[in-house]
Structures are given as structure tokens and as C-alpha cells.
Amino acid sequence: MEQANKVPEESAHPGSLMAKRGVWVSLAFVVMWSSGGIFVELGLDEARPFNFLALRLLLSTVIMWLICFRLRPAFPTQWVEWRDILITGFFLQVGYQIFFFLALAYEVFPGLLAIILGAHPILTAVFAKEETNKNQWLGLLLGIQGLVLVVGDSIFIGTISVVGIGSALLSLASITIGTIWQKRISLSLPANMALQYTVSSILLSFWHSCLNRMR
Known part of the structure; x- marks a missing residue:
């Protein structure tokens, strides 16, 4: 009974989960944005x-x-x-x-x-x-x-x-x-x-x- 009523940690703290996802999305965006110039420079060697x-x-x-x-x-x-x-x-x-x-x-x-x-x-x-x-x-x-x-x-x-x-x-x-x-x-x-x-x-x-x- 106690196990059935147990709420998953992620469901109990949806705000915390969304905040963590927001941080990872922000980090991914920063990495992609900041590395754009490097990859463009590499591409310009071929085109x-x-x-x-x-x-x-x-x-x-x-x-x-x-x-x-x-x-x-x-x-x-x-x-x-x-x-x-x-x-x-x-x-x-x-x-x-x-x-x-x-x-x-x-x-x-x-x-x-x-x-x-x-x-x-x-x-x-x-x-x-x-x-x-x-x-x-x-x-x-x-x-x-x-x-x-x-x-x-x-x-x-x-x-x-x-x-x-x-x-x-x-x-x-x-x-x-x-x-x-x-x-x-x-x-x-x-x-x-x-x-x-x-x-x-x-x-x-x-x-x-x-x-x-x-x-």
C-alpha cells in the first residue's frame, strides 16, 4: 500500500525537473552558438x-x-x-x-x-x-x-x-x-x-x- 502511494520523485517536483531541463537546453544552445564560427571556418576550407x-x-x-x-x-x-x-x-x-x-x-x-x-x-x-x-x-x-x-x-x-x-x-x-x-x-x-x-x-x-x- 505504501509502495502504491509512493509518488515518483520527478512527478513530485515538476518545477525542479523543468528547471534542470532548462539548464541543459541553455547549455546546449550556448555550446552550439559559440562553436558555430569554428565549424563555419572549417567548412570554408572546402567550399x-x-x-x-x-x-x-x-x-x-x-x-x-x-x-x-x-x-x-x-x-x-x-x-x-x-x-x-x-x-x-x-x-x-x-x-x-x-x-x-x-x-x-x-x-x-x-x-x-x-x-x-x-x-x-x-x-x-x-x-x-x-x-x-x-x-x-x-x-x-x-x-x-x-x-x-x-x-x-x-x-x-x-x-x-x-x-x-x-x-x-x-x-x-x-x-x-x-x-x-x-x-x-x-x-x-x-x-x-x-x-x-x-x-x-x-x-x-x-x-x-x-x-x-x-x-
Whole structure:
């Protein structure tokens, strides 16, 4: 009788279980996000930036549409929603990733690129007019100071090209603008990402085609 009434530990503390899962999910996200530059740099040894990015977007598009077919989320019905998805996809997927790949292609080290992109959360909070405290402002100023010292020294001694650093800064600007604009979208995540990847694939193909014609 006592054994039958015994409640499993996980069921008795659902909040604790969810907290543990949240920690592991957060750690997995940090590992994948922070290691992205390393794996992209390895991939660029075997492929051109546009080809590598096109393959990545294609695979992401297919995966997200398979998820949508399984979950059947709601899709946008108004032009304003489509406009926001188009703009967000352009900055967050196309602009950010193109300049990210180009920065690595022009020999910006993954660690330095991560430092530059590390300013993204604070810049987003500032330009989105979110509440920021003194510690965040202090962190931003210290981060910018360190960034200027590292980047300036690297350019001065010739270890990094101006084009590479410019691409890294444009990548930072793109992800910041895209993140701020994405706050306007209330669509479910699977539908939002599927449409963003689809639009981004089309825009990237168009961009690549225009560049080839200009050569």
C-alpha cells in the first residue's frame, strides 16, 4: 500500500525537473552558438562562402517545413505580417550570415568574431529602448573599449584585413536590426522560421545571381 502511494520523485517536483531541463537546453544552445564560427571556418576550407551558406539555408528550410507539416501552425494572413517576416529574414538570416561567413573567409578569427558579435545583446537592448541598468552600460563601454583595442591592434599589425573587420561589423549590425524587428512578429516559431528561411533562400539566390552577372 505504501509502495502504491509512493509518488515518483520527478512527478513530485515538476518545477525542479523543468528547471534542470532548462539548464541543459541553455547549455546546449550556448555550446552550439559559440562553436558555430569554428565549424563555419572549417567548412570554408572546402567550399565558397555563398555555396556553404546556400546549402545551410536549404537544409534549414527543409527541416523547418517538415516540422510545420507535423505541427500545422498558423501562417500569416495579413500583408504587415509578411512584411515583417521579409525584413527580419533579410537582416537576421541573409545579411547577418553572409557577412559572418565573409568575415571568416577574410581570416577574422572565430574568437575575435565572437567578441564582436558579443556586443549584440547590449546593442539590441539599447536600440530597442529596453530597460538597461548601470552595470549593463558599464559592460557595454568596457566591451567596446576591449573591442577597439583588439581590432585596432590586429588591423595595425596587418593580421586582419579591413574587409574582414568591416564584414564582422556589418554582421553585428544585421543581427541587431533583425532581432529588434523580429519583436514585431507574433507568429509561432516554426512558421516564422520556415518562412524566414524560405525568403532568405530566395533572396540569397537572387543576390548571388546579380553578383555573377556583374563579374
